[in-house]
Amino acid sequence: MGLIGGLGDSLASILKVFAGFWSDKSGKRKPFVFFGYILSSICKIFLAFSTVWQHILVLRPSERIGKGIRTAPRDAIIADSSINQRGKAFGLHRAMDTAGAIGGSSLAFLLFYFLGFSYKSIFLLAGLIGVVAFVPLSWVKEKRREPKKSLSLRIGLKGLSRPLRWFILIATLFSLANFNYMFFLLRVKEAFPDPKISIAFPILFYIWFNIIYSLFSLPAGMISDRIGRKFLLILGYFLFGVTCFGFIWGRSWGHFLILFGLYGLVYALVDGQQRALVSDLSKKELRGTALGTFHTCIALANLPDGLIAGYLWQYIHPSTVFFYGAGMGFLAAGLFIVLNLKGVFNSAKK
Helix, strand or coil, rough: CCCHHHHHHHHHHHHHHHHHHHHHHHHHHHHHHHHHHHHHHHHHHHHCCCCHHEEEEEHHHHHHHHHHHHHHHHHHHHHHHHCCHHHHHHHHHHHHHHHHHHHHHHHHHHHHHCCCCCCCHHHHHHHHHHHCCHHHHCCCCCCCCCCCCCCCCCHHCCCHHHHHHHHHHHHHHHHHHHHHHHHHHHHHHHHHCCCCHHHHHHHHHHHHHHHHHHHHHHHHHHHHHCCCCHHHHHHHHHHHHHHHHHHHCCCCCCHHHHHHHHHHHHHHHHHHHHHHHHHHHCCCCHHHHHHHHHHHHHHHHHHHHHHHHHHHHHCCCCCHHHHHHHHHHHHHHHHHHHHHHCCCCCCCCC
């Protein structure tokens, strides 16, 4: 599982910066988005017919490659189409994306737990639903842009502004704390020894997390357009630290209901606003490269943060994972505050 997951995330993260750069150079974004989605959908369909782990070793990373190809060009389309309302646009995107996660998780749970569907049938259905996504994609109109044949990746990366580089560093630092949600679900499983409850509660709390994430993503984006992104991001980083501290002592379903709600609020405050701020701090002609660089740095940081969290959980104590997450969250918030007071981000929205 570690090999399959790590390989998929690594390939996807490396490709994000290249896909963003190629979309800037070619002047086109939609073909990258289309190819990325169709590759992921095809791989999901083939997952239904896999019989040995080696099949998954090829298909899962290939599915993640599709994500790596589409993410930066797709975010660039959103940024190019919403100059004065980027927070709202990215908030809407995260809300809709997460609403899909709620529906997909709930449907998979109902099909498997109550209707007795096999994994094969569920993966096949997921792949077919993914193909349907190409219907609205065909209506997307991107702004016409001239190809930049003289642009090289090296020049593109050098063209990133100093404030943008500082922010990518802060976001990467936060990503080192933002370990996989599975550790939060393991905490729930550990707290409830009853076999049936230990399976049901993590799924239900994961759905609850996504509900809060989806509900607050759009309002958070609209607020950031009015008062600025920086305050919401600092609040989100700090709130993540508070949430991690809560998981150290949380033991009842009521505690976890509050904590997973806070966790969803953190994502609503941080995820869309990070993308919007990167767009604010980047040059229009290098927006795909900037977003690709941002996504690549975030994803590369997710590899060691998972290993660190796993080591702390297994070899020291599960609580140390959340102490680590809290400390890094507070550190990212503190660094952002210091740099902001020094005027590093004055070119961005308040």
